[in-house]
Amino acid sequence: MINKCLFPVAGYGTRFLPATKSMPKEMLPVVNKPLVQYGVEEAIEAGLKEIGFVTGRGKRAIADHFDVSYELEHQIAGTSKEEYLKSIREVMKNASFSFTRQSEMRGLGDAILNGRRLIGDEPFGVVLSDDLCVAEEGVLAQMVKLYRQFRCSIVAVQEVAKEDIHKFGVIKGKELKDGIYQVEEMVEKPPADKAPSNLAIIGRYILTPDIFEIIENTPPGKNDEVQLTDALLTQAKNGCVMAYRFKGRRFDCGSVEGFVDATNYVYKNIYNVNEA
Numbered sequence: 459m460i461n462k463c464l465f466p467v468a469g470y471g472t473r474f475l476p477a478t479k480s481m482p483k484e485m486l487p488v489v490n491k492p493l494v495q496y497g498v499e500e501a502i503e504a505g506l507k508e509i510g511f512v513t514g515r516g517k518r519a520i521a522d523h524f525d526v527s528y529e530l531e532h533q534i535a536g537t538s539k540e541e542y543l544k545s546i547r548e549v550m551k552n553a554s555f556s557f558t559r560q561s562e563m564r565g566l567g568d569a570i571l572n573g574r575r576l577i578g579d580e581p582f583g584v585v586l587s588d589d590l591c592v593a594e595e596g597v598l599a600q601m602v603k604l605y606r607q608f609r610c611s612i613v614a615v616q617e618v619a620k621e622d623i624h625k626f627g628v629i630k631g632k633e634l635k636d637g638i639y640q641v642e643e644m645v646e647k648p649p650a651d652k653a654p655s656n657l658a659i660i661g662r663y664i665l666t667p668d669i670f671e672i673i674e675n676t677p678p679g680k681n682d683e684v685q686l687t688d689a690l691l692t693q694a695k696n697g698c699v700m701a702y703r704f705k706g707r708r709f710d711c712g713s714v715e716g717f718v719d720a721t722n723y724v725y726k727n728i729y730n731v732n733e734a
């Protein structure tokens with residue numbers, strides 16, 4: 459029912475300079491796997507196997523990662539090292555990849571609008587792969603289940619500390635069930651004293667395709683960027699947008715602290731366990 463997932467990966471990743479000067483931040487490895495591969499694996503787990511990337515300049519490494527590397531593969535064919543390619547081969551077998559470009563960094567809303575031709579007229583997932591989510595059942599898979607029930611856009615939220623609230627889009631809503639809210643208010647990066655709640659939007663969305671037209675009619679907002687949050691608020695007012703307090707943990711791998719936390723967590727709880 460939902461088959462496609464969009465990965466906006468055009469951002470500059472300035473918080474991670476100088477590492478991101480010539481390398482996409484989505485290719486930063488958490489232990490031995492690039493961030494973007496974790497995101498794609500989460501999408502595949504949720505049944506979203508048509509992957510669309512909205513890229514920008516200097517992001518070619520992402521396309522190469524999801525393509526065959528003949529020379530390398532030829533070199534290590536038949537050796538014990540082939541094992542290391544297992545996870546990416548699995549991903550490539552199970553998904554297809556398309557690419558489009560965002561020519562100017564005009565914000566997340568604009569990046570998503572650029573992905574329109576890859577999506578067409580159907581509901582789709584969005585993953586911001588610098589948010590690494592670990593959960594027993596993938597966060598996107600949890601959200602797809604919810605979509606089946608509500609048939610409207612869904613944003614993943616988590617409770618955050620007051621001092622961090624200014625970094626996020628924040629929602630206010632009517633709690634329909636434990637952890638499921640019908641969104642009434644939404645504001646991008648508010649100061650702590652103006653935030654409508656402590657429920658912050660993280661980088662996982664299910665969007666209905668009417669969002670494209672709404673984004674087209676959404677003027678630039680905070681930081682003079684076209685904000686997805688502003689478009690979602692319009693959608694919430696016209697119809698319905700749900701917020702879902704997901705089960706699992708999320709690491710902000712766009713920041714150095716979050717990235718180090720994720721690395722430690724994955725090394726201890728996932729990598730070592732799988733490799734043992």
Ligand code: UTP
Pocket residue numbers: 466467468469470471472473474512560562563564565566568569586587588712
């Ligand atoms: P961020 O706010 O994390 O920005 O964007 P950034 O440029 O990637 O990183 P910093 O803040 O400079 O360190 C959130 C997501 O939206 C995408 C980014 O690639 C990231 O996945 N994005 C943002 C775009 O694709 N295009 C944009 O114009 C803005």
